[in-house]
Amino acid sequence: MRTLKRAGAEVVALGLAAVVFLVPFSLMLLTAVKDQSQAADLDFSWPAEWRIVHNFLEVIQARDYVLLRAYVNSTVLTVASVALIVVFAAMAAFVLQRRVGKVGKVADFLVLSGLVIPPAIVPTIWLLQGLGLFKTLPGLILVEVAFGLSYAVLLFRAFIAAIPRELDEAAQIDGCTGLTLFFRVIFPLLRPVTITVVLTSSVAIFNDFVNPLYFTPGDDNATVQVTLYNFQSQYNTQWNLLFMDIVLITIPPLLLFVFFNRRIVAGMTAGAVKG
Amino acid sequence: MTRQDAGPRTGPGPALTRPPAGQAKRKSAYPYALYLPAAVVYLVIFLVPTVMAFYFALTRWTLFDSTFVGLDNFRDFLSEQNLRIGFTNTLFYAVVTSGLKVVLGLLLGVLLTSKLRLRGFLRSVVFFPVLVSTVAVGITFSALLRPDTGLVNKALAVVGIDGPDWLGDAGTALLSVALVDVWKGVGIATVIYIAGILSIPRDYYQAVAVDGGGAWHRFRHVTLPLSWPATYSVIILSFIGGLRSFDLIWTMTRGGPGFTSDTIASIIYKQYQAGFFGLSTAGNVLLFVVVTAIVVPLNYFLGKRQVAA
Numbered sequence: 001m002r003t004l005k006r007a008g009a010e011v012v013a014l015g016l017a018a019v020v021f022l023v024p025f026s027l028m029l030l031t032a033v034k035d036q037s038q039a040a041d042l043d044f045s046w047p048a049e050w051r052i053v054h055n056f057l058e059v060i061q062a063r064d065y066v067l068l069r070a071y072v073n074s075t076v077l078t079v080a081s082v083a084l085i086v087v088f089a090a091m092a093a094f095v096l097q098r099r100v101g102k103v104g105k106v107a108d109f110l111v112l113s114g115l116v117i118p119p120a121i122v123p124t125i126w127l128l129q130g131l132g133l134f135k136t137l138p139g140l141i142l143v144e145v146a147f148g149l150s151y152a153v154l155l156f157r158a159f160i161a162a163i164p165r166e167l168d169e170a171a172q173i174d175g176c177t178g179l180t181l182f183f184r185v186i187f188p189l190l191r192p193v194t195i196t197v198v199l200t201s202s203v204a205i206f207n208d209f210v211n212p213l214y215f216t217p218g219d220d221n222a223t224v225q226v227t228l229y230n231f232q233s234q235y236n237t238q239w240n241l242l243f244m245d246i247v248l249i250t251i252p253p254l255l256l257f258v259f260f261n262r263r264i265v266a267g268m269t270a271g272a273v274k275g
Numbered sequence: 276m277t278r279q280d281a282g283p284r285t286g287p288g289p290a291l292t293r294p295p296a297g298q299a300k301r302k303s304a305y306p307y308a309l310y311l312p313a314a315v316v317y318l319v320i321f322l323v324p325t326v327m328a329f330y331f332a333l334t335r336w337t338l339f340d341s342t343f344v345g346l347d348n349f350r351d352f353l354s355e356q357n358l359r360i361g362f363t364n365t366l367f368y369a370v371v372t373s374g375l376k377v378v379l380g381l382l383l384g385v386l387l388t389s390k391l392r393l394r395g396f397l398r399s400v401v402f403f404p405v406l407v408s409t410v411a412v413g414i415t416f417s418a419l420l421r422p423d424t425g426l427v428n429k430a431l432a433v434v435g436i437d438g439p440d441w442l443g444d445a446g447t448a449l450l451s452v453a454l455v456d457v458w459k460g461v462g463i464a465t466v467i468y469i470a471g472i473l474s475i476p477r478d479y480y481q482a483v484a485v486d487g488g489g490a491w492h493r494f495r496h497v498t499l500p501l502s503w504p505a506t507y508s509v510i511i512l513s514f515i516g517g518l519r520s521f522d523l524i525w526t527m528t529r530g531g532p533g534f535t536s537d538t539i540a541s542i543i544y545k546q547y548q549a550g551f552f553g554l555s556t557a558g559n560v561l562l563f564v565v566v567t568a569i570v571v572p573l574n575y576f577l578g579k580r581q582v583a584a
Contacts, residue, residue, distance in 0.1 A: 006390075010391060010392060010393055013386065013391065013393070013397065014393055014397070017397050017400050017401070020458070021400045021401065021403070021404065021458075022400065023419075023426065024412075024415045024416065024419060027415060027418060027419060027426070028411075028415055031418070041424060042418040042421060042424055042425070043424060043426070043429075044426065084312075084316075087312070088312045088313040088316065089313060091309040091310070091312065091313065092309065092310050092313040092314070094305065094309060095305045095306070095307060095309045095310055096310075098304075098305045099303060099305040099307075103307055103310075107310060107314075110317065110322075114317065114321060115515070116515060116566060116567065116570050116571075117325060117563060117566070117567075118518075118519050118540075118559065118562050118563055118566055119321065119324070119325070120324045120325045120327070120328035120556065120559045120560075120563075121543070121547065121555070121559060122328075122331070122336075122338075122547060122552045122555050122556045122559070123323075123324035123325075123327040123328045123331055123556060124320065124321075124324040125338070126324070126327070126331070126338050126552075127319070127320070127323060127324050127327070129338065142316060142319075142320050143320055145316050145320075146316050146317050146319075146320035146321040147321065149313055149316070149317055153313070168304055172304050176304075177303075177304040177306075178304065178305070178306045178308065178309070179306075179308075179309070181304055182309060203405075203406050206408075207406075207407075207408035207409065209408065209409060209410045209522045209526075210521055210522055214547075225408055225410050228408075228410050228411065228414070229410060229526075239418070242414065243414075243415075246411040246414060246415070249408065249411065250407055250408070250411060253406040253407060253408075254406075256406065257399075257403060257406050261399055261402075264402075264406075265398070265402060265466050265469075
């Protein structure tokens, strides 16, 4: 009787999950492979005509291959920002964790402010323009790094707290301090949390829509998320192409998910629960 | 002797001693220079604009030159007919999304830490939307929520309910967007709760079992109070996210119909688009004040309860 009840509950849970979470994704996939007139219905009918290759090519070629350029831009943006975030945040977190004092308190306060304060957007544009970095990829990279540092510092800091200080001391006796101590002894030990930071911040930056919208307007430095926004206004009726675009830009996060599912989840929890 | 000279030895765990001042000989093994790269980027790109915002909010501003106009921008922003709506909408949105994420996250967390056979699969399914871009989610749900052809209303029609125009109706637009936000974000809340629940010592559950307590008893007297740190994290994270949220609202309704689903963040963007940079920045300063005024006391209050629990 109990097992029967449990089996029943499991079926219900599975069914609900399927409806609530998988239906939207099947709509994406179905619509992406339909022809234009059938796609306009936005329903769950079976595709009368499979236009996978055709839609794919049309999305890629649209607006002078903007999607390919956007893919390159997004990749450069994500890789560069994440690399800088990892190195900068790990170094700062190391000192923040190890060296308590007035400077540390100020730094601590700034890290928390970075999590809470909404970025002042137009003044940031003004500043980037002053530096000659507005509408450029390096400018956007700096913005993503500045906005992403706080969370990464917190993750690194929690992890560094678990590394015994004896290790630092042993290294010091061998003559390692500062940069050498950090890069030769500490940083290699941070690998698990580094992977977490890489995964979470690359998903966040690759999927970011707001910052590219403000800081790199125009097609030249478009990122993949913004192409979606462009498609939406240009192909207001061409739902099949819009959804093909959605499917194409969902592939990188999907791959991350397939390969690192467990690690992502473990990392999110490591950072999220302070207790 | 030599060992002690090598530096203040505090052992593992939190540092309790501060490094002795005036030790000229011993250069710290943790030089502040390691802060430098992070500090430079953070100060220049984040802090300078944040501080400058307080000045530019008081000006009429074209990015190239600015004339000081005092509090005019704030007056304009606050007398903007849609602003009062935007203000309440922002609060409503943050409360609804974080409230639902707590409730659903806790329920899913309990379910997915139970002895379910499909646990692993279900965890993945619930978490996946977190990784999909907000804009893609917004577009997909706009399709699902269309009044006549959308799946949601078709399903409701089967049961005999005449569904509303979810995104086109002033009464439901903001709530619909908030629900989609919950759909996308509940995976994070769930994962946080899973971690919180798994860190509860098993002994408590055994104690309840010895006392003959049932499932409800276990939940009410063990899981619920002891997953408080998780609740705290979920509330703070999703509340801040809710107060600032922009991309989902922009993708799904553009603040419409009319101004009925505008939030502070979408109004800021509209003012920016229209070229009112000073006004937009004033909006940003207001958002800053609102977020701080809510999150700091909330953090204090929740933190106090956490100690008590």
